[in-house]
Amino acid sequence: MQKDKELHTTDNYSESGFVFAPFDSTEKSILLPEKDCTQHILEVDSELKFNFVTNSNLETPLVVDKKSHIDLLKKGVSQIKDGKLDKVVLSRKEEHEVGDMSPLDLFKQLYSRYKNAMVYCWYHPMVGLWLGATPELLFKVEGRQLTTISLAGTQTINNLNQIKWTNKELEEQKIVTDYITNQIQDYTSNINVSETETVRAGDLLHLKTRIKSSINKDTRLNDIIRALHPTPAVCGFPKEASKAFITQNENYKRAYYTGFLGELNLKQIQNRNSNRRNVENNAYSSIKNISNFYVNLRCMQIKQGKALIYVGGGITKDSEPEKEWDETVNKTKTIVNVLK
Numbered sequence: 001m002q003k004d005k006e007l008h009t010t011d012n013y014s015e016s017g018f019v020f021a022p023f024d025s026t027e028k029s030i031l032l033p034e035k036d037c038t039q040h041i042l043e044v045d046s047e048l049k050f051n052f053v054t055n056s057n058l059e060t061p062l063v064v065d066k067k068s069h070i071d072l073l074k075k076g077v078s079q080i081k082d083g084k085l086d087k088v089v090l091s092r093k094e095e096h097e098v099g100d101m102s103p104l105d106l107f108k109q110l111y112s113r114y115k116n117a118m119v120y121c122w123y124h125p126m127v128g129l130w131l132g133a134t135p136e137l138l139f140k141v142e143g144r145q146l147t148t149i150s151l152a153g154t155q156t157i158n159n160l161n162q163i164k165w166t167n168k169e170l171e172e173q174k175i176v177t178d179y180i181t182n183q184i185q186d187y188t189s190n191i192n193v194s195e196t197e198t199v200r201a202g203d204l205l206h207l208k209t210r211i212k213s214s215i216n217k218d219t220r221l222n223d224i225i226r227a228l229h230p231t232p233a234v235c236g237f238p239k240e241a242s243k244a245f246i247t248q249n250e251n252y253k254r255a256y257y258t259g260f261l262g263e264l265n266l267k268q269i270q271n272r273n274s275n276r277r278n279v280e281n282n283a284y285s286s287i288k289n290i291s292n293f294y295v296n297l298r299c300m301q302i303k304q305g306k307a308l309i310y311v312g313g314g315i316t317k318d319s320e321p322e323k324e325w326d327e328t329v330n331k332t333k334t335i336v337n338v339l340k
């Protein structure tokens, strides 16, 4: 928690603290500087009871939203078929009632439901209140090791023993893997790409590939951020053309949705030999610089008592707009489930 209300930003990510960065990297990233913050531990009862407040507004028909989103999806598909883009991630915003749950209640609900997610509640009086349960690591830096993932392709859980992925999902995820491995080539070495696996995020499944590499001596954190964000998991490919399409055609501002958030340049003391209890031990410990960023997905902004849920999906030449719409509806459930 920051001790005062001051709004700090970062341009080059050289400070230590917690970052909250927007989708549009030409805009400022918010920084909670470590030196101005205090840390508190919140006990979250694992036996937490779910508070089912029924709310009629949850079933608000989304006909108008649906038509304009389907039109956007069709436009995206035709851009791809015209050869202007390979992939574009198109999104929308949906409004729901929050009921009488406090932000902390919402956080606890998310935390106890989504064990594999990075669950957060972030607030600054001059920026707003955001919560989410994201399955997507942007990247992690531990000393000179870089770990990142390529996450894309979605289906709902039906039968875990019979998971089938179509070419559409395999292609949309491969675009992300290829982009990441290509982008980190100038900044890292020994790039290791894992097999692609199926992972669970709430009631959804995604395709995921892990990518590890060693960071070059002259690489700065800012280089890695500029190289990776936004990946084609949330923007598209090629990056600039898909970003321009998104900015010109999505009829709302993404703000911090599909941005990233997390710990920036925190120090971690590592004891090389934890069995040694003598003074010598100190001589064997080293301090590692840690950064840990997650993509801001499956998230909502709380504004004037309403929950604004942000959601999108990757569009390729094989996308069927009606199915892509359904995918966004399924993704909103990660958040809608805790508002009920």
Ligand SMILES: C=C(O[C@H]1C=CC=C(C(=O)O)[C@@H]1O)C(=O)O
Pocket (backbone or CB within 6 Å): 089, 091, 136, 151, 152, 153, 154, 206, 232, 233, 234, 297, 298, 310, 311, 312, 313, 314, 315, 331
């Ligand atoms: C853009 C979103 O998800 C991304 C992450 C995983 C799977 C995705 C997909 O299948 O389209 C998206 O690339 C979102 O949840 O709003």
